Amino acid sequence: xxxDRPIGVFDSGxxxxxxxxxxxKILPNENIIYFGDTARVPYGPRSKxxxxxxxxxAINFLISKGVKAIVIACNTATARCLKEANEKYDIPxxxxxxxxxxxxxxxTKNKIVGVIGTEGTVRSKTYNAxxxxxxxxxxxxxxxxxxxVPIVEEGWANTEIARLTAExxxxxxxxxxxxxxxxxxxxxxxLKRTIGEYVGEDIKLVNPAKETAMDLKKVLEEEDxxxxxxxxxxxxxxxxxxxxxxxxxxxxxxxxxDIDNVNHVEIQKY
Numbered sequence: 001x002x003x004d005r006p007i008g009v010f011d012s013g014x015x016x017x018x019x020x021x022x023x024x025k026i027l028p029n030e031n032i033i034y035f036g037d038t039a040r041v042p043y044g045p046r047s048k049x050x051x052x053x054x055x056x057x058a059i060n061f062l063i064s065k066g067v068k069a070i071v072i073a074c075n076t077a078t079a080r081c082l083k084e085a086n087e088k089y090d091i092p093x094x095x096x097x098x099x100x101x102x103x104x105x106x107x108t109k110n111k112i113v114g115v116i117g118t119e120g121t122v123r124s125k126t127y128n129a130x131x132x133x134x135x136x137x138x139x140x141x142x143x144x145x146x147x148x149v150p151i152v153e154e155g156w157a158n159t160e161i162a163r164l165t166a167e168x169x170x171x172x173x174x175x176x177x178x179x180x181x182x183x184x185x186x187x188x189x190x191l192k193r194t195i196g197e198y199v200g201e202d203i204k205l206v207n208p209a210k211e212t213a214m215d216l217k218k219v220l221e222e223e224d225x226x227x228x229x230x231x232x233x234x235x236x237x238x239x240x241x242x243x244x245x246x247x248x249x250x251x252x253x254x255x256x257x258d259i260d261n262v263n264h265v266e267i268q269k270y
Contacts, residue, residue, distance in 0.1 A: 003227045006031035006237070007216070008062030008070040012054075013041035013153050014250055015187030016073030019096065021255045022213035023071070024236075027220070029227045032236050033065050037267060039241035042149040043076040044118020044185070051120065055081040059089060060270040061239070068225050071216055072096065075117050075185050075208075079124035092219050097121075099215050100182050100208030101130030105138060107204050108180040114173040114203075115142040117184030118149065127184055141176045145169045145188075152187040155250050162194045174199055182206045190254060238262040 007027075009020050013036050020034055035058055037043075043051050055077045062070055069092040072078050072085070078095030085093050104113050104127075115127045122144040131138055147165050156162055173181065181203050183189050189207045196205055220226040227234070236259075240247045244262035252259045 002068055003225045004031065005066050005068040005225075006033045008033050008035070008065065008067035009073050010035040010037070010058040010062060010070070011074040011186055012036070012043040012076070013038045013149070013187070014190070014247065014254070015149070015152065015185060017251055017254055018186050018189040018207065019071060019073035019209045019212055022209040023216060024255070026210075026213040027217055027227075029229060029234055031227070031234050033062060033067060033239070034236070035061060035239045035265070036247060037241050038153070038243070038247055039267070041153060042118060042146070043074060044120040044144075044146060044149065046120065048080045051077055051080045052084060055085065056088070057267050057270045059085060059093070061265060061267060063089070063091065064270065065237075067091070069093070069216065069219060069223070071212065073186050073212070076120040079121050079126040092223055094212070094215055094219060096186060096208045096212045097126050097184075098130055099211035100184060100206060101127050102134065103208060103211050104180050104182045104206045105131050105134035107206060108138060110177065110179045111135070111138045112176065112178045113138055113140050114176070114178035114181040115140055115184050116145045116169065116173070116181065116188065117142070119144040119146055121184055127182060141173055141178060143169060143173060145185075148191060149185065149187045152190045157190045158193055162191060163198070166191065166194050166198045170195065170198055174203070178203060180204045180206055182208070184208075239265045241265060241267045
């Protein structure tokens with residue numbers, strides 16, 4: 001049955017696990033295949049053509065596994081390639097930026113929103129455009145935080161290194177008076193504790209992952225491919241383009257479930 005086919009989720013590395021975790025909660029019956037492009041992380045500093053090449057390779061791989069829908073769980077790839085991906089492929093494909101922009105626009109009280117992300121996401125101004133569609137009076141202060149991704153990939157999310165890096169990046173945004181901060185890279189929610197301790201309780205941290213999972217549920221319902229209750233237990237498969245063991249150890253700690261089926265894939269073949 002079409003509804004029993006898995007959902008594909010991919011990111012440049014570990015960050016997409018923040019989205020995967022919410023999909024598991026909101027859609028517990030769905031089978032999922034996750035791909036982390038750990039050999040080529042991060043995507044942020046790369047050109048649009050390179051990001052598009054990597055994104056299409058990831059999509060081609062997931063389609064070869066028989067997925068029924070795909071979540072681009074990477075802000076950079078969403079900003080650079082979502083439109084082109086939907087034009088190229090005949091399968092439902094959603095990203096993470098629209099959900100994050102919507103949440104930020106409705107959560108701010110003083111209409112000053114901070115957006116942090118990779119260089120590619122910030123330079124694209126996609127969050128700015130999506131937030132402006134909802135409320136053009138919202139002031140957006142964005143900042144590229146390129147070191148956050150390698151900090152997460154190294155497993156250093158709650159360390160002194162992370163704290164000092166957060167302080168360096170976020171001081172300007174706090175001083176500008178933001179009351180909401182979009183974690184505009186799916187790696188960044190893994191740093192939520194560190195970021196939250198620096199910015200304080202008065203600034204709401206916006207994690208697009210939950211809204212993205214809700215958007216996915218809506219798409220599956222509209223396409224009539226939602227996997228119903230009562231079917232066999234859902235399965236999860238994990239693939240990476242670099243060392244599986246490193247991914248498995250960090251991922252297990254983050255999503256709080258054993259991950260022992262991480263497979264290596266030669267993504268360049270796709």
